[in-house]
Amino acid sequence: MPDEGALTRAPGSDPSDAGRGTVQQAVLQRLRDAILSGELPGGSRLIQADLAKTLRVSATPVREALRYLEAEGLVGSHPHRGSVVHRISQHELEELYDLRRLLEPEALRRAMPASTAVLAEAGQLHDAMGRETSPARFAMLNREFHLTIYGGADSKRLVEMVRSLTNPLMAYVSASLQLVPDLHQRSMDDHSKLLSALRQNDLQAALDAQVRHIRIPRATLHLP
Structure with missing residues (x-):
């Protein structure tokens, strides 16, 4: 996974600054942007605890965001690796x-x-x-x-x-x-x-x- 701090360097994108009702949306948008921009390239492992720490949020919005990204086809779930950014062939x-x-x-x-x-x-x-x-x-x-x-x-x-x-x-x-x-x-x-x-x-x-x-x-x- 790319250096954890990379996910906190986008100006105005810190999910911890969002209101309680929008934290999940902010986490989802931050992770989606990171995947689409290549900041989190295909094959990157997405460890919930690490992401929560990096984004300064609890594990719950991270877990829900990963589920949504999996439904979008941007993230896959693997038995031994957990959540991984989908790498298109x-x-x-x-x-x-x-x-x-x-x-x-x-x-x-x-x-x-x-x-x-x-x-x-x-x-x-x-x-x-x-x-x-x-x-x-x-x-x-x-x-x-x-x-x-x-x-x-x-x-x-x-x-x-x-x-x-x-x-x-x-x-x-x-x-x-x-x-x-x-x-x-x-x-x-x-x-x-x-x-x-x-x-x-x-x-x-x-x-x-x-x-x-x-x-x-x-x-x-x-x-x-």
């Missing part, structure tokens, strides 16, 4: 994107026409992404942008399937944003085209924008 990476290409167009079809509320929320998330400088937070906003749009579909099971595919990819997206200079702008351009198509209720244009956004050639799909 090349095969898993390719498989996840293949499945996204199959499922997300159907989710988009079912979500159209998009409601005024969905368009408003997606627009706010798009604006937030444009202001975001943290790759980890951008990855989270990117996921929520797409899930918000798909949430308009009358198929909760399909949306949850898409969510389960995108969760393990967040760390990969975050790392890619740091390594590929124009990826942030390319993503923003794709989102702008998708939003414009949704506002015009143009299904084909929306599908074209979406497919372009997630069509990463197999040759370029590689772990950073």
